[in-house]
Amino acid sequence: METGERWAYRTARTSASFHEAVILATGDKRPPRVRIELVDDEWQGERRWVSPSRLEVRWDERREYIELDQKIRAVAAWSPTRLDRRTAEHVFIKLVSLEVAEFNADSAGTSVVYDVPTLAELSGLTQDDLLEAPAFAYDQALNLPWPTTERIGRAVAARYPHVLLSQIEQEERGANLELLQGATVTDFDGNEHFLIPEDSRARFEHRQKPYLDKLREWIGVERATDLLERRELLARLGRVATVATEALDLLEPSQKRIVRRLRADLEAALDDVDAVLG
Secondary structure (H helix, E strand, O other), X not given: XXXXXXEEEOOOOOOOOOXXXXXXXXXXXXXOOEEEEEOOHHHOOOEEEEOHHHEEEEHHHHHHHHHHHHHHHHHOOOOOOHHHHHHHHHHHHHHOOOOOEEEOOOOOOOEEEOOHHHHHHHHOOOHHXXXXXXXXXXXXXXXXXXXXXXXXXXXXXXXXXXXXXXXXXXHHHHHHHHHHHOEEEEOOOOOEXXXXXXXXXXXXXXXXXXXXXXXXXXXXXOOOOXXXXXXXXXXXXXXXXXXXXXXXXXXXXXXXXXXXXHHHHHHHHHOOOOOOOO
16 A cells, blocks of 8 residues: 555444545554545545555445445345354255355355355255345355355255254264263363263253254254153153162272172163153
8 A cells, every 4th residue: 555545444344334545654563554534525534543454445446346345245134043053054064065055154144155056956946046135146156145045954954854863863862871870071171070960961951952953943853842741750760870870889899790780780771761852
C-alpha cells in the first residue's frame, strides 16, 4: 500500500458495508498500521489509524469483490446447533467422498460441492435442489448454505443407513458395560476417577446419547420411548453390579481363585444385558 491510493475500508469484520478511504501514511509499528482518511461526506474527513487487513480491495476493483462478499454472507446466514453440525460432519465424512463434497465444519454449517451430478446421484436430490439460492458457484466449486447441507446429510443417511447404524450399535455396545458397572475416566491432568453406574449414565446421556439419537433421526430410525420401567430396572441392576464388584475387590486378596471365577460369572451374567436406553 502506498500513500495516495484509494481502498475499500470495512469498519468492522461483521459489517457488510465498504467505504472509500485514501491512504495518508503507512506506519512502521507492530502490529502494522495505516493512516487513512474516509472520503465520503458522511465521515466529514475523519482520519484514523487502521490495520491493513481492513483495507480489503482497491476502490476501483471493489464491485466484484463486494458481490462475492455478499454471496458468502448470504450462504453463512444460518446458525445450526453444535449437535446438528457434528451430525452433518459425521455423515459427510462417512458417506460422501471428499472428491464430491465437503462439510466446512464452520459455525454456519456450510458445505462445498466439487461434483454436483455425482452428489445428486448419491443423495437422490436433483441438481436444481443443490443449486437452490443462496447457493453460488465460485472457483469451480458450489457453496451451499446450512438448509441444503442438512438436506443432503439426511438424504444420504437415509439411503445408506447400514454404515451409520453399525457405528451407533458399536458405540452403544461399548457404553453398555460402563452403564452397568461404572467406568474409569481420565481428567485433563491425567488423573483417573471411577464413575458409579448412575454417573456413567448421566455422562452418557449428556454427551453421547443426543449425538447417537440425532444420527438415528437423520437415518429415519427412532427408538421406542416407553422405557421408564426398564430404566428403573437397569438402574437397580447397575447398583447391584457395583456392590458385587466392590465385594469381589475386598475378597480378592485372600480368595483369588474364587474371585476370578465369580468375576467371570458376573461378566457372563451381564453380557447380554442391553443397558443403553432409547
